Amino acid sequence: MPGTPAVPIAGNRFCIVGGASLVGSATAGELLDHGAAEVVLFDNFAFGSDAAIEHLKDHPRLRLVRGDVMRMADLLRATEGMAGVLQLAAYMTLSMDRDPWGGLDVNIRGVQNALEACRANKVAKMVFASSNATYGYGPGVAGDLVEGTPFHSAGAPPAAILYGASKIIGEQLCRDAYRKWGQDYVVLRYSTVYGERQHYRAANALYIIETYDAVKRGEAPQVFGDGSETKHFVYVGDLARANRMAFESAATDVAVNASGPAPITTLELVKLVTQLAGGGPEPRFVGSEPGKVRLTSGGAFRIAHEEAFRAIGWKPEVDMAEGLRRLITWRERSNASGR
C-alpha cells in the first residue's frame, strides 16, 4: 500500500505521460518551478511536438523519453523512481473522429497501463486528466454541471460521446485501482483548455484560433446559431497549478471539475477575440457546417469548480480577457518567429 496521498513537489520526481502537450508542457514548468528533482516527459509524439516543449528542452531537471503508453515496458522504465504520475496521453474528440479504435485503446488501455506501472514502481499518486466531456454533449447539457451530473448523449456527435465515455472508463479504472491495491489518485475533469502553445486538436479552442485568424485576414468571424450558447474554458496555467495542487493535497479517490472563472457565450467570445485582434468586421451568423464535429449544448451551462477548492484548495485565477490576451501574444510571437 502506498503511504500518504500528499506528494510534495520539491525534491520528488514526476513523470508526465503524454507530456509533449499543451497541458504537459505547462505542468512540467510548474513542477520544475516548485523544485521537482526531475520531470520526465513521456510521449510517442502522436500529437505532441518538439515545439510544445522547446522552451524547456535545455532544462537540467527535465528528461524527454520517447515511448508509447500502449507498451508496458516503456512505461515501466519511465516511471521508475517517480513519486507522481500525471496521465495526459489521450485522443480528443477530433482525433477520435478520425480513428475511434486508436483513441479507445489509448484512452482506456493506456490509463490502465499507467495505473499498472504506478503499482509496479510504487508511485505514490496518479493524477488523471479527465474532461467535462464526462457530462456528454447535446441539448441535455444545461445549467450547473456538478460532479454528480449524469452523462448526456442524445443528439451529440458519436466521436464526442466515444471520447466522453472513454474518460468515464478511465476514471473508473482509477477507482478500481484504489479499491484493489490502494493506488492514490485524483481525477481532474478539465474544461476546454486554452493558452500558450495552443494546438489545433480541441474543437472549442480551435474556434478561438479560427476566429482570430479570420479577423486578422479582414474576414467576418463566424458565429454558429444565435451566439447565445455558452462555452466554459480554463486557462492552461491555471490547470498546471491544479495538477500540482492535486499532487500536494491529501485528497485521494476523488474526481473534481477544473474550469475557468466563468463561462462565456459564443458571441461574447467572438467580440473579445475581435477586440484583442485590434478590431474587425461584425460577426456573420451561420448554420451548422456539414461533416464538421461541433461540440454544442445548444444552451447555457456552467461547469462548477467549487468542489476542486474543497478537495485540493484550487480555484481558477485567470479570466477569459487575460487568458486570451496571453494566447494571442504568444501566437503573434510564434508567427513572427516563423513557427
Ligand SMILES: NC(=O)c1ccc[n+]([C@@H]2O[C@H](COP(=O)([O-])OP(=O)(O)OC[C@H]3O[C@@H](n4cnc5c(N)ncnc54)[C@H](O)[C@@H]3O)[C@@H](O)[C@H]2O)c1
Ligand atoms: N485540451 C483540452 O481542451 C482538454 C479538455 C479536457 C480534457 N483534456 C485532456 O487533457 C489531456 C491533455 O490535453 P492536451 O490538450 O494537452 O492534449 P494533447 O493532444 O496536446 O496531448 C496528448 C498527448 O498524448 C500523447 N499521446 C497520444 N497517444 C500516446 C501514446 N500512445 N503514447 C504516448 N503518448 C501519447 C500525444 O502525443 C500528446 O502529446 C488529455 O488527456 C485530454 O483528453 C484536454
